[in-house]
Amino acid sequence: MILQYLMQEFEHEVESSRKLLQAIPEKDLGYKPSATSWTMGELAQHIATIYYWYVGTYTQDVYDMATDQLESGDTNDIKETLSLFESNVKKARTALKSLTEDKLQDNWTMKVGERIVLGPMPRGIVARGFLFNHIYHHRGEMIVYLRATGNKVxxxxxxxYEDSKKG
Known part of the structure; x- marks a missing residue:
């Protein structure tokens, strides 16, 4: 039952992520609100990349980012980022469909080489806390970036808010 809800949330939120990424104008991809922040293009690419992490989370008990071949593109090309997003969503969807309720309870660990960066913890907790919530967090940042550059969210x-003030 939980897996069914995760799948429904995934599909709904993919559409929200797609809308947000499609709203990013190429002219503002270099914008960054502070010296320590990512550019809008880097943040967009990170959102697209998180969808790839679903594969390692759902298909491996120990996901070693040091050995994985993450695809990336030009952070100054929103079309390339959108293409990466769509490719990663397709991979994530396939990985999600391979899950079972029992696999959601299995422990999962993320590491970079020998350094453990997350876990071990149940895969279902990782799905919500690391994957879903991680995307939501960065989408919130992107909304701030869009508003700061005068773009429509x-x-x-x-x-x-802007839509509710019309009329």
């Missing part, structure tokens, strides 16, 4: 959970 798409409604993802109903009308935006």
């Amino acid at each position: 798409p409604g993802m959970y109903g009308p935006t």
